[in-house]
Amino acid sequence: xxxxEPSNNAKKQREATIFEAACQVIRDKxxxxxxxxxxxxxxxxxxxxxxxxxxxxxxxxxxxxEEWWNGxxxxxxxxxxxxxxxxxxxSAIVHYFFDLYDQRPNLVHIFVTEISRASANLTPxxxxxxxxxxxxxxxxxxxxxxxxELRSDIKARYLTYIFFGALESFVSTMVLENQPLKGPAxxxxxxxxxxxxxxxxxxxxxxxxxxxxxRDR
Amino acid sequence: xxxxEPSNNAKKQREATIFEAACQVIRDKxxxxxxxxxxxxxxxxxxxxxxxxxxxxxxxxxxxxEEWWNGxxxxxxxxxxxxxxxxxxxSAIVHYFFDLYDQRPNLVHIFVTEISRASANLTPxxxxxxxxxxxxxxxxxxxxxxxxELRSDIKARYLTYIFFGALESFVSTMVLENQPLKGPAxxxxxxxxxxxxxxxxxxxxxxxxxxxxxRDR
Amino acid sequence: xxxxEPSNNAKKQREATIFEAACQVIRDKxxxxxxxxxxxxxxxxxxxxxxxxxxxxxxxxxxxxEEWWNGxxxxxxxxxxxxxxxxxxxSAIVHYFFDLYDQRPNLVHIFVTEISRASANLTPxxxxxxxxxxxxxxxxxxxxxxxxELRSDIKARYLTYIFFGALESFVSTMVLENQPLKGPAxxxxxxxxxxxxxxxxxxxxxxxxxxxxxRDR
Amino acid sequence: xxxxEPSNNAKKQREATIFEAACQVIRDKxxxxxxxxxxxxxxxxxxxxxxxxxxxxxxxxxxxxEEWWNGxxxxxxxxxxxxxxxxxxxSAIVHYFFDLYDQRPNLVHIFVTEISRASANLTPxxxxxxxxxxxxxxxxxxxxxxxxELRSDIKARYLTYIFFGALESFVSTMVLENQPLKGPAxxxxxxxxxxxxxxxxxxxxxxxxxxxxxRDR
DNA sequence: TATGAATGAGCTTTCATTCAT
DNA sequence: AATGAATGAAAGCTCATTCAT
Numbered sequence: 001x002x003x004x005e006p007s008n009n010a011k012k013q014r015e016a017t018i019f020e021a022a023c024q025v026i027r028d029k030x031x032x033x034x035x036x037x038x039x040x041x042x043x044x045x046x047x048x049x050x051x052x053x054x055x056x057x058x059x060x061x062x063x064x065x066e067e068w069w070n071g072x073x074x075x076x077x078x079x080x081x082x083x084x085x086x087x088x089x090x091s092a093i094v095h096y097f098f099d100l101y102d103q104r105p106n107l108v109h110i111f112v113t114e115i116s117r118a119s120a121n122l123t124p125x126x127x128x129x130x131x132x133x134x135x136x137x138x139x140x141x142x143x144x145x146x147x148x149e150l151r152s153d154i155k156a157r158y159l160t161y162i163f164f165g166a167l168e169s170f171v172s173t174m175v176l177e178n179q180p181l182k183g184p185a186x187x188x189x190x191x192x193x194x195x196x197x198x199x200x201x202x203x204x205x206x207x208x209x210x211x212x213x214x215r216d217r
Numbered sequence: 218x219x220x221x222e223p224s225n226n227a228k229k230q231r232e233a234t235i236f237e238a239a240c241q242v243i244r245d246k247x248x249x250x251x252x253x254x255x256x257x258x259x260x261x262x263x264x265x266x267x268x269x270x271x272x273x274x275x276x277x278x279x280x281x282x283e284e285w286w287n288g289x290x291x292x293x294x295x296x297x298x299x300x301x302x303x304x305x306x307x308s309a310i311v312h313y314f315f316d317l318y319d320q321r322p323n324l325v326h327i328f329v330t331e332i333s334r335a336s337a338n339l340t341p342x343x344x345x346x347x348x349x350x351x352x353x354x355x356x357x358x359x360x361x362x363x364x365x366e367l368r369s370d371i372k373a374r375y376l377t378y379i380f381f382g383a384l385e386s387f388v389s390t391m392v393l394e395n396q397p398l399k400g401p402a403x404x405x406x407x408x409x410x411x412x413x414x415x416x417x418x419x420x421x422x423x424x425x426x427x428x429x430x431x432r433d434r
Numbered sequence: 435x436x437x438x439e440p441s442n443n444a445k446k447q448r449e450a451t452i453f454e455a456a457c458q459v460i461r462d463k464x465x466x467x468x469x470x471x472x473x474x475x476x477x478x479x480x481x482x483x484x485x486x487x488x489x490x491x492x493x494x495x496x497x498x499x500e501e502w503w504n505g506x507x508x509x510x511x512x513x514x515x516x517x518x519x520x521x522x523x524x525s526a527i528v529h530y531f532f533d534l535y536d537q538r539p540n541l542v543h544i545f546v547t548e549i550s551r552a553s554a555n556l557t558p559x560x561x562x563x564x565x566x567x568x569x570x571x572x573x574x575x576x577x578x579x580x581x582x583e584l585r586s587d588i589k590a591r592y593l594t595y596i597f598f599g600a601l602e603s604f605v606s607t608m609v610l611e612n613q614p615l616k617g618p619a620x621x622x623x624x625x626x627x628x629x630x631x632x633x634x635x636x637x638x639x640x641x642x643x644x645x646x647x648x649r650d651r
Numbered sequence: 652x653x654x655x656e657p658s659n660n661a662k663k664q665r666e667a668t669i670f671e672a673a674c675q676v677i678r679d680k681x682x683x684x685x686x687x688x689x690x691x692x693x694x695x696x697x698x699x700x701x702x703x704x705x706x707x708x709x710x711x712x713x714x715x716x717e718e719w720w721n722g723x724x725x726x727x728x729x730x731x732x733x734x735x736x737x738x739x740x741x742s743a744i745v746h747y748f749f750d751l752y753d754q755r756p757n758l759v760h761i762f763v764t765e766i767s768r769a770s771a772n773l774t775p776x777x778x779x780x781x782x783x784x785x786x787x788x789x790x791x792x793x794x795x796x797x798x799x800e801l802r803s804d805i806k807a808r809y810l811t812y813i814f815f816g817a818l819e820s821f822v823s824t825m826v827l828e829n830q831p832l833k834g835p836a837x838x839x840x841x842x843x844x845x846x847x848x849x850x851x852x853x854x855x856x857x858x859x860x861x862x863x864x865x866r867d868r
Numbered sequence: 869t870a871t872g873a874a875t876g877a878g879c880t881t882t883c884a885t886t887c888a889t
Numbered sequence: 890a891a892t893g894a895a896t897g898a899a900a901g902c903t904c905a906t907t908c909a910t
Contacts, residue, residue, distance in 0.1 A: 014869095030336035032249055035904065046871045048908090057905065112334055117389065119247035119330030120337070127393065134390075148421050154410040161390060162383040162414050169382025170375075172334065173351075176344065193371040197379050201418030204365045231894085252879065263896045268881070270894095448890095464770035466683055469883065480892045482887090491884065546768055551823065553681035553764030554771070561827065568824075582855045588844040592821075596848050599820025600813040606768065607785075607812060610778065627805040631813050635852030638799050665873085686900065697875045702902070704873095 018043045023106035031114045069129045076136045086144035094191050112175040235260045240323035248331050286346045293353045303361035311408050329392040452477045457540035465548050503563045510570045520578035546609040669694045674757035682765050720780045727787045737795035763826040
């Protein structure tokens, strides 16, 4: 009975191999054009085995969904647990996306191209995840409104959309143009620009307007 | 006035009918699951006629792309022609999306679910449109930086991503949750919230901070 | 009533135009891949008109068949009418093929690629033409056997096959390699070689064998 | 002997079954009208399996081509290896066709109706085979010219065309009229007639003309 | 566990043909 | 006579999935 453990590990290992192969192929070809055969080939196994481990193509997709959302939800929860300024929390979210893109670019790619929109795969069950994500983020926003960190004249839900949209926009561009971040400096520039605008706005501030010589750099 | 090209008109009419039917079906089922047969049925014609007018499913898709981007580009150009404050220009863009959603919800839906990401259909030729769009918007941002309307310490390209991402986020939610705008009031609330945050930021303003009882926890 | 003549001529003219266009396209693409649209385009008319004149693609094919076989049968009959040595008669047949290739290469091309074998189009009614052709040629052979011009220990039918096969072989090669005859000299070399071998055989003759120095040309 | 590769054998077996079914159906209907479904039905399998084994209809055709030409080339090479009189070599070629027609009539049928001409399937790659065949045969002819077995005043290439054309003519007739050889006697009569005419000519020989009582109109 | 032979639903596309104008 | 819009039969091919070994 205790012999099950090692084989269990081997099993997990295989499953992970297939999973990663699937991510790679789906990233490259898109979910629809990713054939089970391709995935098996990428994983170095026969295609029958994919069914052994994942049951069907749809289940494989669901496994990827799960992986993505679980990771994100965990990050959100961890973020929300601490009582930090909203700036810190939002920064954590942004970093989560950019860091994950460094570590598991395929997963982020798939999020952008297959999860985020892709009507082909949109089922109510799958949309549910988005709702949860927005709810969690909204909670952060609402909390910050209560502490007067964020303005309350705009619905927390709207703040959520604006914040997440701006973030997603960067991530999408990165992904779709296949541009890895050029070093941590660029990452910080993007992250701070994003947070800066969200929190303080894009408008040129009074101080500089006051200056008679204007922006004369 | 004197019916000069009657057959030509009828032709345009048919083409438009098929086009709209295609939008409807693609919106409902997604491009991949939209069969030519479905589109023909929706248009009340035989499937052969779809090929007569559009040549192939891919061409039909390209026609939709064209329709979408041309409309958007025209709107952008019109916007940019006038020398108005950046606020007005951005407002025009936002309104374009929301107004179009009132008039041609299918087209906007398809933009969100099939054009904006949907790796399956992403070809370099199609990505090109996005580049053009971002370039045009960036020009608006850069112009506003020069007139000191927008801060210059953040790249115009980044401002573009943030602005468009925020906008797209609202549109996507609307589309994916199948929520038409509940009247012009809601539309204005969203538009102004979006512009407000982008231009002035989400952070609680000085006035509230000034209050001695302020956020001091 | 006599006004019908000119329009009749115009009609014939159109029919001929379409016919030649059909030959051209069928030669280029093969019968199966030759679309009515292609033929109409080649003829500079609308495809509907092809149906006006020929009824269907099959009828068009039959018209070509007719044209081919009638020409050949006429040539054969003319040949057979005269009481000339068999050599002259066979030479006439060979020349018919080669001359026609100069004048109407498309027709000869189609004979080789679409009529001569091409199971796709082989119907009993069409095979019939071949029978007639072989019968007529056989008659020539049999006649020559009776006059002791040709040996009688080989069935006239067999002589027919051998003769026609040898001829067709040249024509096919010419057609399939798209090689027009390089001047009348080559044509005569081929024709005489063909007749020479058929009539006198390919074997080296006694006289040369007798010569001690052998083939010393 | 010890069933080493059972699955491999079964595989070969299946492939052969499909191949033969394809030959049968193509012979009956012609390549174009032979549907994959028909072939599968003939083979007693599902149409998907045809694709499993042959990839596409075109590949199936290529496999048949290969089978045909390889067999013929092998026969030619074997023939040419031995230093026999040209008569023997040519006889071997003729016998190859006739014997194969006994054993695999479908293959010969397909050669005549689909390979030999059939413009629809003629690609440069496929014409290449013909070139090779003619080259090999020409070599035999040229060799016989050098040994004074064949006359040298006619190009070896022309001799090739004449010989092969005559042969093909018999085979075609046999095939197109669906006439199996009526016993070995007929076969020999045809073979010897063919070789006789090719080598010695069809003309009535001197000896008979010398005879005073001859039919001497 | 692991393999890959076997199946067939499902889709796009072609193109001959019809027929209203 | 002439056009080309409209139709739909027909066929190839893909690929997820099943299952015997």
